[in-house]
Amino acid sequence: MQLCLALDLASKAENLSLLQKLKDCPIWVKVGLRSFIRDEKKFLEEIKAINPNFKIFLDLKLYDIPNTMKTATQECKNLGVDMITIHASSGIEAMSEVMSVAKDSLLVFAVTALTSFDDEGFIPIYNAPIKSHAKTLALLAQKGNCHGVVCSPHESLEIKNSTSLLTLTPGIRFAENEYGDQKRIATPKVAKEAKADFIVVGRPIYTHHDPLQATLRFLEEIQ
Numbered sequence: 001m002q003l004c005l006a007l008d009l010a011s012k013a014e015n016l017s018l019l020q021k022l023k024d025c026p027i028w029v030k031v032g033l034r035s036f037i038r039d040e041k042k043f044l045e046e047i048k049a050i051n052p053n054f055k056i057f058l059d060l061k062l063y064d065i066p067n068t069m070k071t072a073t074q075e076c077k078n079l080g081v082d083m084i085t086i087h088a089s090s091g092i093e094a095m096s097e098v099m100s101v102a103k104d105s106l107l108v109f110a111v112t113a114l115t116s117f118d119d120e121g122f123i124p125i126y127n128a129p130i131k132s133h134a135k136t137l138a139l140l141a142q143k144g145n146c147h148g149v150v151c152s153p154h155e156s157l158e159i160k161n162s163t164s165l166l167t168l169t170p171g172i173r174f175a176e177n178e179y180g181d182q183k184r185i186a187t188p189k190v191a192k193e194a195k196a197d198f199i200v201v202g203r204p205i206y207t208h209h210d211p212l213q214a215t216l217r218f219l220e221e222i223q
């Protein structure tokens with residue numbers, strides 16, 4: 001299992017100074033909407049300058065018509081990143097187009113249900129409970145040839161048992177951490193038991209008074 005650190009801080013300088021403290025840690029680095037919109041391609045280069053071995057996960061959660069998804073995936077590939085996210089609800093045709101470009105040189109994870117949803121917020125939009133809908137979307141992602149799906153640790157095991165997909169689980173917290181806007185949270189130990197291949201952690205590390213200590217604790221927990 002791999003740990004992805006979400007670089008979601010308020011400025012590029014803060015993100016880079018956080019990463020400097022963790023430069024020898026065996027982590028993936030997640031660049032999401034906030035950081036990529038603000039700091040663009042240059043930020044990816046600066047991450048690699050800190051440690052060329054950092055793998056970069058560009059988490060833009062693409063959702064559009066198949067041709068736009070395909071061409072956007074090509075642009076992600078041109079950036080040299082290692083992993084991207086798309087939405088499984090973009091459909092099999094769009095996912096297949098993405099995978100025709102990504103092939104085996106860019107990992108593609110399809111989002112099932114965001115971990116900030118609980119059933120109360122989810123059902124009015126999708127007309128189904130999270131657990132069953134996440135599995136339905138995972139089966140679609142498998143048909144679309146994606147490498148994996150994004151889900152919570154609470155859905156991961158069932159998806160792993162019914163597909164050959166990798167799973168990536170955000171919403172990871174130790175008991176004493178605040179939830180923030182996340183609703184379907186779990187500890188790293190639960191994520192490991194649910195056979196998640198990647199966990200994504202942001203605030204529990206970057207708001208910690210000692211981010212290195214927090215990172216090492218997460219890494220130890222997922223050994």
Ligand code: C5P
Pocket residue numbers: 006008032059111113114115116150151170171172180182200201202203204
């Ligand atoms: O701070 P926290 O640990 O909640 O950060 C989780 C990260 O994972 C955020 O960057 C968020 O955008 C991302 N994410 C998520 N749920 C998903 C997909 C990505 O929380 N389904």
